[in-house]
Amino acid sequence: MEKMNITNQAHDAFVKAHPQGDLLQLTKWAETKTLTGWYSRRIAVGEDGEIVGVGQLLFKKVPKLPYTLCYISRGFVTDYSNKLALETLLEAAMQIAKEEKAYAIKIDPDVEVDKGAEALTNLRALGFKHKGFKEGLSKDYIQPRMTMITPIDKTDEALIQSFERRNRSKVRLALKRGTTVERSNREGLKTFANLMQITGERDGFLTRDISYFQNIYDALHPDGDAELFLVKLEPKPVLQELRKELQEIEAEKVKLADKKQDKKTLNKLNDADNKISKTQELIDEMVELESKHPEGIYLSGALLMFAGNKSYYLYGASSNEYRNFLPNHHMQFAMMQYAREHGATTYDFGGTDNDPDKSSDHYGLWTFKKVWGTYLSEKIGEFDYVLNQPLYQVIENFKPKLTKAKIKLSRKLKNK
DSSP, X not given: OEEOOOOHHHHHHHHHHSTTOOGGGSHHHHHHGGGGTOEEEEEEEEETTEEEEEEEEEEEEOTTSSOEEEEETTOOBSOTTOHHHHHHHHHHHHHHHHHTTEEEEEEOOSOBGGGOHHHHHHHHHTTOEXXXXXXXXXXXXXSOSEEEEEEOOSOHHHHHHHSOHHHHHHHHHHHHTTOEEEEOOGGGHHHHHHHHHHHHHHHTOOOOOHHHHHHXXXXXXXXXXXXXXXXXXXXXXXXXXXXXXXXXXHHHHHHHHTSOOOHHHHHHHHHHHHHHHHHHHHHHHHHHHHXXXXXXXXXXXXXXXEETTEEEEEEEEEOSSOGGGOHHHHHHHHHHHHHXXXXXXXXXXXXXXXXXXXXXXXXXXXXXXXXXXOEEEEBOOOEEXXXXXXXXXXXXXXXXXXXXXXXXXXXXXXXX
16 A cells, blocks of 8 residues: 555545545645635545545644644545555645644544444544544534435435425425526625525624635535535515416315215315415515515525535525525525536434434434435544644643533523
8 A cells, every 4th residue: 555646636536436535625625625724635535546545634723823623524535445545635634734734633434334434443542532422413523423315316206205295395395486596606606605694694603705605616616516405485476376276275175165065075175175265465575575675586496516426415504585485495406406417415413413312402403304305324433643742632622621611602602
């Protein structure tokens, strides 16, 4: 096993093709981290000219000190049963980390717990310190230890059938409600950033400036690894459909009125009255929208990312208006379809805890993500290889105080 010098293209091709590959190990992703003070270097190892493992090393300076943290997010990318590959990758990482005055090398591989016993054993044998099996969104981790993933390598109908029953109904209704899902462009990021601002104010979190999203889009879109989707509600076509629907319900009500007025018929008449009332409400909303915004308005947006056959729902945002048109449900399904058509077999909804209590701040995330035919992908977690024990100990002792301050700030924002 030997160190190799490979191009960015060769690195990315290996990451995209490997089972342990991940978006965060793409070289273009490293470019997006420069705005937040990270810089990157790469390592690769192989045998007989064939790549066996790679790692993208991110470095960030420790404030006011001449040291850095080396972070290999969702790395190394290799077979974790291959001890020699792991050992050679660690040697290469240590060499660069020492050059960059790193106090520790942190990794959090895309290896799931049920397949990770050998990985745990091998990493510990190399001297890595395991950070434990804490909750998926524990503040002690940089990346979530748990994510929710939907398998999407199936037909549209099979995909919808994989959703929880109530969500199936909502998706089918969303497809009928008349919103339009657009694959947008860089210009659309202005709309997305505005929607994100609305979402942050509603849900109590700090939002990113548009330059952050432009940075991601500019780095990853040219290779087809970042797409922006927006959901638009246009009043004219929706009004046409709603008025047609109203006529059909009223015609059905006339037929029911001519039938014997038994309990079954009366129930159907009552259902028809409810449908007429709800449809009329929607028509009234669309008439008002047409008077204010005849060309329609954008209700939702999201960034969809790719790394080989894996797709990721990275950021999502939505308006407070016209939520009964279910724009988010339409968008999620359309993005799954797009991801599948472009070679993805999985759709990652991102971080979660495992079945948190209703009082948890993360309960809403869990309930949203679990209805999409997802399974819990529980990773083996974070590992630290310590290079400077005294500094590592100081920083580890300081982290809980910083975490408490962040939680306090987050709760203040939510309670505003």
